[in-house]
Amino acid sequence: xxxxxxxxxxxxxxxxxxxxxxxxxxxxxxxxxxxxxxxxxxxxxxxxxxxxxxxxxxxxxxxxxxxxxxxxxxxxxxxxxxxxxxxxxxxxxxxxxxxxxxxxxxxxxxxxxxxxxxxxxxxxxxxxxxxxxxxxxxxxxxxxxxxxxxxxxxxxxxxxxxxxxxxxxxxxxxxxxxxxxxxxxxxxxxxxxxxxxxxxxxxxxxxxxxxxxxxxxxxxxxxxxxxxxxxxxxxxxxxxxxxxxxxxxxxxxxxxxxxxxxxxxxxxxxxxxxxxxxxxxxxxxxxxxxxxxxxxxxxxxxxxxxxxxxxxxxxxxxxxxxxxxxxxxxxxxxxxxxxxxxxxxxxxxxxxxxxxxxxxxxxxxxxxxxxxxxxxxxxxxxxxxxxxxxxxxxxxxxxxxxxxxxxxxxxx
Amino acid sequence: xxxxxxxxxxxxxxxxxxxxxxxxxxxxxxxxxxxxxxxxxxxxxxxxxxxxxxxxxxxxxxxxxxxxxxxxxxxxxxxxxxxxxxxxxxx
Numbered sequence: 001x002x003x004x005x006x007x008x009x010x011x012x013x014x015x016x017x018x019x020x021x022x023x024x025x026x027x028x029x030x031x032x033x034x035x036x037x038x039x040x041x042x043x044x045x046x047x048x049x050x051x052x053x054x055x056x057x058x059x060x061x062x063x064x065x066x067x068x069x070x071x072x073x074x075x076x077x078x079x080x081x082x083x084x085x086x087x088x089x090x091x092x093x094x095x096x097x098x099x100x101x102x103x104x105x106x107x108x109x110x111x112x113x114x115x116x117x118x119x120x121x122x123x124x125x126x127x128x129x130x131x132x133x134x135x136x137x138x139x140x141x142x143x144x145x146x147x148x149x150x151x152x153x154x155x156x157x158x159x160x161x162x163x164x165x166x167x168x169x170x171x172x173x174x175x176x177x178x179x180x181x182x183x184x185x186x187x188x189x190x191x192x193x194x195x196x197x198x199x200x201x202x203x204x205x206x207x208x209x210x211x212x213x214x215x216x217x218x219x220x221x222x223x224x225x226x227x228x229x230x231x232x233x234x235x236x237x238x239x240x241x242x243x244x245x246x247x248x249x250x251x252x253x254x255x256x257x258x259x260x261x262x263x264x265x266x267x268x269x270x271x272x273x274x275x276x277x278x279x280x281x282x283x284x285x286x287x288x289x290x291x292x293x294x295x296x297x298x299x300x301x302x303x304x305x306x307x308x309x310x311x312x313x314x315x316x317x318x319x320x321x322x323x324x325x326x327x328x329x330x331x332x333x334x335x336x337x338x339x340x341x342x343x344x345x346x347x348x349x350x351x352x353x354x355x356x357x358x359x360x361x362x363x364x365x366x367x368x369x370x371x372x373x374x375x376x377x378x379x380x381x382x383x384x385x386x387x388x389x390x391x392x393x394x395x396x397x398x399x400x401x402x403x404x405x406x407x408x409x410x411x412x
Numbered sequence: 413x414x415x416x417x418x419x420x421x422x423x424x425x426x427x428x429x430x431x432x433x434x435x436x437x438x439x440x441x442x443x444x445x446x447x448x449x450x451x452x453x454x455x456x457x458x459x460x461x462x463x464x465x466x467x468x469x470x471x472x473x474x475x476x477x478x479x480x481x482x483x484x485x486x487x488x489x490x491x492x493x494x495x496x497x498x499x500x501x502x503x
Contacts, residue, residue: 238459249455251433252484297431300461300485307427340455396455397448 019185020192025199028225029057031379032217033232034204034240036060037069038180038365039357040232041187041198042372043379048194050373051380056196057226059219061203061236065184068234071334072365073257073279073291075270077114077175079134079141081126084390085343085404086137088370091387093174095369103186107178108284112268114175115149117319119164119275127170134172144171152269155320162318164275175270177281177289180365187372207243207354214244214353228379230355235300235335237358246349249396250337250359253294254301256308258331260323262286276315287329290316294336294362302333336361343402346371347384347392355379356393417492420474432467434458435479460484468492 008016031047033040036058047053060066076096078089100107118124127143134141146158149169158166188198199221206218207229216225231240241248263286272279277293292312295305309328317324338361339345345359357375360367374385384392390402415423439445439453458464464484469477481491 236461238457239461247452247456248459249457250459251457252459297426298434298459298466298484299487301487303487397451 019189020198023197023199025202025219025221025224026057026197027223028055029197030055030226031057031228031230032224032226033058033230034217035067035231035233035236036064036188036198036200037067037232037234038065038184038187038368039069039360039371039375040230041184041191042368043230043232043357043375044191044196044372045187045194046373046376047379048191048196051376053376053380054195056191057224058191058196058198059202059204059217060198060200063200064188064198065181068334068336068360068364069180069184069368071257071332072180073281073289074177074180074365075114075175075272075279075281076109076111076178076366077172077270078139079114079116079130079170079172079175080404081130081133082402082404083133083137084402086134086139088387088391089363089366090137090139092367092370095373096176096178099178099183099186099369103190105182105186105189107182107186109176109178110284111174111176112270112281113152114172114270115144115152115272116170116172117149117166117271117273117275118168118170119166119273121167123275124168127168130170139172140174141170141172144169153267153271155266155322156271157319157321164273164318166319177270177283183365183368204240204243207240209244209351209354212350212352214351226353228353228355230357230375230379232357232375234337234358234360234364237337237356241349241356241358244349244351244354246351246354246356246393248345248356248358248393249340250345251298252300253298253336253338254333255291255294255336255362256304256331256333257289257291258304258309258312258328259283259287259289260326261329263288263326271319273315273319276318278312278315278319280316280319288316288323288326294338295333300335302335304331304333338362340396341401341403343404344371344391345393346375346388347378349393414487414489416468416480416489418470418473418476419478419492419494420476421470424470424473428470428472430469430471432469432477434460435465435467463490 078093080086203220208216267282270281280290339359417423482489
């Protein structure tokens with residue numbers, strides 16, 4: 001990588017090489033992936049790398065990584081509450097650890113440690129349970145007390161003054177942050193160099209189904225014949241599924257986040273509080289990246305609200321009173337597809353050839369590599385891998401919900 | 413920030429209300445439907461991109477439930493009204 005940089009610097013031509021090419025839309029593809037986010041691109045990459053399937057098209061109505069992949073707060077962790085969740089996200093963290101090498105691209109992964117604060121006796125109990133579930137699955141996770149929290153994060157207020165004093169925290173050392181755009185670009189570059197076509201600004205307008213089988217996709221740039229369509233969208237997943245039609249138990253909520261002006265490095269762990277509905281980390285540029293829970297009502301609107309800014313500022317000041325003069329630079333929102341059991345939906349649907357990788361709520365980005373890898377395995381072998389089985393769509397008809405409430409700051 | 417026109421109290425800040433989900437009428441004869449149809453009623457969502465009929469509860473006001481028609485892309489509310497239990501419950 002560095003040699004390449006030096007060579008590039010010495011050459012007269014300063015324009016960097018293209019990361020991916022614009023290809024003509026073919027009439028037929030073996031696999032069509034709707035949604036050019038991290039999930040869709042990861043799936044395409046693993047299809048090519050692990051299974052030799054390169055006749056794949058990725059369609060995105062905008063530019064790649066324009067949805068949730070570019071709007072999340074980049075936190076990676078695996079300290080979930082259910083064994084299914086822990087197993088799944090642990091594989092994901094392990095794949096993130098090898099990602100920079102694998103994609104030959106600096107994804108700026110920083111495993112700085114992740115603290116989930118407990119402010120009530122009930123929350124301490126839940127944290128203890130989570131720690132035990134995690135340990136049982138071999139995930140590094142333990143309960144720590146205020147003195148150790150203060151040692152890891154000297155600026156936090158562990159006194160009894162706040163409305164919700166800090167009683168304990170679930171400490172998860174492998175948790176970290178990663179550059180989300182780099183993940184998207186890295187996967188796009190590797191998928192493209194293996195011959196996969198990335199079609200940006202190509203909106204899907206219909207899905208053709210004959211006798212219970214997918215036969216093609218209608219787009220704004222023409223019709224594509226294909227036998228396999230993967231719906232890897234967020235925010236539009238119900239709209240895409242309605243074209244088949246397949247019913248989904250998904251409600252779309254916006255989730256807002258914001259960054260402050262850049263500060264000197266002072267926070268080298270990730271702080272999450274379920275009771276206060278807030279999570280914060282400091283980026284490499286020094287900005288504090290902060291996010292909250294989903295908005296109080298379902299919507300596809302991505303406008304910010306004053307209620308959010310007020311709420312998050314109040315909660316952050318409860319944790320870090322010394323930040324009272326720090327200004328918010330910008331805020332944005334992303335769409336979160338919430339499911340009734342706070343778990344994603346992956347796998348086959350009643351329509352043959354129509355697969356889903358949807359319902360990622362507030363925890364989609366951290367699952368990128370594992371969902372891509374396992375969905376690719378499902379597409380190539382036609383068999384659902386064991387790790388995906390708990391997340392199948394039919395679980396809702398079989399009364400077999402997963403019940404993952406270790407997701408983001410949804411509260412417990 | 414949007415305002416909601418409560419049928420009882422008039423326009424109030426959205427913070428006073430609780431969102432109650434999309435309007436999803438219960439099958440008229442619950443005992444007669446198949447398990448699959450019941451699951452559809454319990455879990456499956458239209459998740460409309462456009463005008464959606466939905467429930468709201470005026471938590472910090474009159475504490476009454478009512479219906480609203482809201483565009484889910486713009487959050488513009490075109491109509492609010494009480495549910496009429498004398499009408500056909502499935503519409």
